[in-house]
Amino acid sequence: MINFQTSPDRYKHWQLNIDGPVAQLSMDVQEDQTLAEGYKLKLNSYDLGVDIELADVIQRLRFEHPEVRAVVLTSLKPRIFCAGANIYMLGTSSHAFKVNFCKFTNETRCAIEDDSKHSGRRYIAALNGTASGGGYELAIACDEIYLVDDGNSAVSLPEVPLLGVLPGTGGLTRLVDKRKIRRDRADVFSTLAEGLKGKRAKEWGLIDDSFPTSKFQEEVDARVEKVVSLRSGEVQDGSGIKLGPLQFESTNHTREYKYVGVKLHREKRYADLTIHGPEADLPSAPDEIEKLGDSYWPLRAYRELDDMLLHLRVNEPEIGLICLRTEGVIDNVIGVDQTLAANRDHWLIREIVLHMARVLRRLDLTAKSFFAIIEPGSCFAGNLLELALASDRSYMLNDTDSSLKIKPLEIVVSELNAGALPMSNGLTRLQSRFFAEPETIRYIFEVDRSFNTDDAEEIGLITFAPDDLDWEDEIRVAIEERTSLSPDALTGMEASLRFAGPESMDTKIFGRLTAWQNWIFQRPNAIGPQGALTNYGKPTQAQFDYKRT
Amino acid sequence: MINFQTSPDRYKHWQLNIDGPVAQLSMDVQEDQTLAEGYKLKLNSYDLGVDIELADVIQRLRFEHPEVRAVVLTSLKPRIFCAGANIYMLGTSSHAFKVNFCKFTNETRCAIEDDSKHSGRRYIAALNGTASGGGYELAIACDEIYLVDDGNSAVSLPEVPLLGVLPGTGGLTRLVDKRKIRRDRADVFSTLAEGLKGKRAKEWGLIDDSFPTSKFQEEVDARVEKVVSLRSGEVQDGSGIKLGPLQFESTNHTREYKYVGVKLHREKRYADLTIHGPEADLPSAPDEIEKLGDSYWPLRAYRELDDMLLHLRVNEPEIGLICLRTEGVIDNVIGVDQTLAANRDHWLIREIVLHMARVLRRLDLTAKSFFAIIEPGSCFAGNLLELALASDRSYMLNDTDSSLKIKPLEIVVSELNAGALPMSNGLTRLQSRFFAEPETIRYIFEVDRSFNTDDAEEIGLITFAPDDLDWEDEIRVAIEERTSLSPDALTGMEASLRFAGPESMDTKIFGRLTAWQNWIFQRPNAIGPQGALTNYGKPTQAQFDYKRT
Numbered sequence A, B: 001m002i003n004f005q006t007s008p009d010r011y012k013h014w015q016l017n018i019d020g021p022v023a024q025l026s027m028d029v030q031e032d033q034t035l036a037e038g039y040k041l042k043l044n045s046y047d048l049g050v051d052i053e054l055a056d057v058i059q060r061l062r063f064e065h066p067e068v069r070a071v072v073l074t075s076l077k078p079r080i081f082c083a084g085a086n087i088y089m090l091g092t093s094s095h096a097f098k099v100n101f102c103k104f105t106n107e108t109r110c111a112i113e114d115d116s117k118h119s120g121r122r123y124i125a126a127l128n129g130t131a132s133g134g135g136y137e138l139a140i141a142c143d144e145i146y147l148v149d150d151g152n153s154a155v156s157l158p159e160v161p162l163l164g165v166l167p168g169t170g171g172l173t174r175l176v177d178k179r180k181i182r183r184d185r186a187d188v189f190s191t192l193a194e195g196l197k198g199k200r201a202k203e204w205g206l207i208d209d210s211f212p213t214s215k216f217q218e219e220v221d222a223r224v225e226k227v228v229s230l231r232s233g234e235v236q237d238g239s240g241i242k243l244g245p246l247q248f249e250s251t252n253h254t255r256e257y258k259y260v261g262v263k264l265h266r267e268k269r270y271a272d273l274t275i276h277g278p279e280a281d282l283p284s285a286p287d288e289i290e291k292l293g294d295s296y297w298p299l300r301a302y303r304e305l306d307d308m309l310l311h312l313r314v315n316e317p318e319i320g321l322i323c324l325r326t327e328g329v330i331d332n333v334i335g336v337d338q339t340l341a342a343n344r345d346h347w348l349i350r351e352i353v354l355h356m357a358r359v360l361r362r363l364d365l366t367a368k369s370f371f372a373i374i375e376p377g378s379c380f381a382g383n384l385l386e387l388a389l390a391s392d393r394s395y396m397l398n399d400t401d402s403s404l405k406i407k408p409l410e411i412v413v414s415e416l417n418a419g420a421l422p423m424s425n426g427l428t429r430l431q432s433r434f435f436a437e438p439e440t441i442r443y444i445f446e447v448d449r450s451f452n453t454d455d456a457e458e459i460g461l462i463t464f465a466p467d468d469l470d471w472e473d474e475i476r477v478a479i480e481e482r483t484s485l486s487p488d489a490l491t492g493m494e495a496s497l498r499f500a501g502p503e504s505m506d507t508k509i510f511g512r513l514t515a516w517q518n519w520i521f522q523r524p525n526a527i528g529p530q531g532a533l534t535n536y537g538k539p540t541q542a543q544f545d546y547k548r549t
Helices: A048-064 A087-092 A095-119 A134-140 A159-163 A171-178 A183-189 A198-203 A213-230 A286-295 A297-315 A330-342 A347-364 A382-390 A429-433 A439-446 A453-459 A468-484 A487-497 A505-520 B048-064 B087-092 B095-119 B134-140 B159-163 B171-178 B183-189 B198-203 B213-230 B286-295 B297-315 B330-342 B347-364 B382-390 B429-433 B439-446 B453-459 B468-484 B487-497 B505-520
Strands: A014-019 A022-027 A070-075 A079-082 A122-127 A129-132 A144-149 A154-156 A209-212 A249-251 A254-256 A260-265 A270-276 A321-327 A369-374 A393-396 A410-412 A450-452 B014-019 B022-027 B070-075 B079-082 B122-127 B129-132 B144-149 B209-212 B254-256 B260-265 B270-276 B321-327 B369-374 B393-396 B410-412 B450-452
Touching (some): A070 A213, A122 A213, A171 A505, A171 B487, A198 A209, A270 A297, A270 A468, A321 A382, A382 A429, A429 A439, A487 B505, A505 B505, B014 B048, B095 B297, B122 B129, B122 B134, B129 B134, B270 B468, B330 B382, B369 B468
Parallel strands (some): A321 A369, A369 A393, B270 B321, B369 B393
Antiparallel strands (some): B260 B270
């Protein structure tokens, strides 16, 4: 079982040194400390374990070190920055693992860019040696790239010529969409195993500058100093909060964190995932929230949800459907959202909301079906309503005409549904849902923010509203039908239907580039006995079937 | 060998009846008239042969029948409009054929939408019976959809539940992006084998209306009449021009049309494709051009290029690289472009330019590498310059310092490079190329429109400029290197690098949706011995590996 939780005291592959506003994050991969058997992480190549640490350190910088304004990514290995994803690891991994590995590393690169864009930290790749493949892809996720000019060090994307696969951790998309490399130069660069060195790499826009070995450190330092002085007002001074470990209890078919729990029905291929809403009387002042730290509900619950999603993706591949439920008090959720919305300028609140947005995007990008199940006692309100909007379908019990004298079931929107938690394509989930009728969104915010089942169905906030008599059967049949379908067809279908409207660099990476890479990851030319990935490093040569598809 | 040329007198599967401004296009697939052995085209299901006729009729409507304002797509089979792509054909086709088949059918659907958008013809799907799978995908390529309400007829996308593959002829993308079906409803619809009938199909936006059998014809007629009367001023009255067959001579390794020729180097896996520019003194007045008809160079040369691209895609799969050359007089090309630009309001000129744009988009979407080879005697100017801009790379001989007293090699832009020939994503190829520096485009148009090799290299219009001494070796090595690479990795790389910047519904279909479908088309869950596509119609049941990827 792969564990996505880590912390600095357990890092094997990265060193983080913080000196006031500057963090130096140095890659020093321990070649024997692999996540699986059968390969060595030579030359700062990485496996999922290395990237789990990277994702952790980027997350911690935001919460634990808000004073950091510049992050310098470099390597402790001489003459090598990073050789990219380990090829022997890829060659010996299952198709599903490769796909999940690439998705996670892509999300980590996007998290770097999210930090840069929204939290004002500047990422500087100080390439003290060659950055190839995923190593260069890590560099282009940074804001600035400096390469040592030692007559030897280069940047390269050698996947196509050496391995017969793509630079699939966003590499091709970032070349032309982020760094805006001319497409013919991107073509040449991506087919050139040895890559390009300083002068031409700069001329083509692949790096921002290169400096001789003797001046490299000095020049990078000067650049960092400039970045820091330009951003003196932008990032929070003072200390952050500590992200403690997420405790959970588990059995063979359950995993229970404090607010998030799952019950697996493996033989039926689905899981019930429940998120418990916040307690009453949470603080509303940022300084009190800082004191609560990582136990504050929006941070704790979404960190738990994130860890759960990653766990389910990688460790429970046969679970094809997740039924999402919430339990709690709607007013408490709305209260939290009001606090978050009112204090979005406070560094910690900003980070908490940005984190919630990232977790919800992780859900959008998870290759499992999601059904939201909206029942009495649930709290699909505000930020938790996003779970229903992110789901492929929602079922809400119709108790509107109930003769019982209880308050009818409701779903409720809050300010946070209006833009704080965007999808990867830049739309809110309400914009995505009401793509055909944007005026409905205004109605929802301006006229009525809470909806009983009848109203929710009529306005289109839910998919189905079975009544008490039909409820159990309808849910059961829906689950049985969904889990009987081809898991591959569902993955492709969901990846298409979830993202109507505009595309962004992120969605191009997760849609176009990833889909092509997944295709290639199955082709005999890559993974067959004569394939390039299989034969890498062996005395035998790859043999291609040259038919173009 | 598959032949992409056809004409009305040879149609087997479609009947075209033109009555003034209304064309009725009726599907009546002959089940034994298949393109290959091993399947029957029952229930108006289609194979590539059926779609080649559809593409032809849509093209001819634009050129031969400009008076047509409304096209009614219907079926001559009782109770069935179209059952979609034939499953047994898909089940017995190679992976590469399936991919090429889907690409061509997607291009045909896009051609319907191109006609509607740019030429003002309205396409009305009159579903006199069930439209399932590709049948419904054909309907949603139309502007309006009417379904008979006979208690039985439905629209459906049963690919996911029945076949374990996607509605990949644009279906999923058009659901949420074109018809803007709510994503959860799209999810339900796409997993419902039996589809939806009149009332609910209309409520969900899948059709525009439904009418009882007794009133169906009358209601459709009324709608058509309305369309025609609304558009009385928009489309050309009077007669069109005839599109004659494209003659060519071929040997085992050559194919020579009038203006376009290819020489295949099969053992080296590349082809030399040459386009000959226009003659001098072509007419510049639209009425004279109408008299020239299909022999007018821009129409003839681009129709030949289109046929050649389709031929190379499907019949020459091992050709991985196409070296594009032009031969002719630059002034003649520029002269043609001036004529086209000056008369774009004339119906025929408009159609000719729109056709050129479609052919160039076909090239952008062709899964082969393209190198433009710019040598003395070439005419990469205006519309033909697009071939160089569409190429993955360009090589231009550097003769700028030649002591020979000949005019140096040049490339030249024209008005047509400024927007008349857009890529699928809406950008011009110059915008795509200079995505990082849009100001260069203004310089190109305003300051200098012709570039010798030095200038072209400096401003960035070409990739490489070897001189006479290096030229042959450099081209030879570039060809050898390119054709040694994994054809799959190149296809994925080119699909990513060619489309920087915005995405449109078309690019989402060809990028995201197609790439996922191609992935699924290789999965054992679809095509393995127990796969759903393999087992369709057999007494055996599909067996899935339920691991999610």
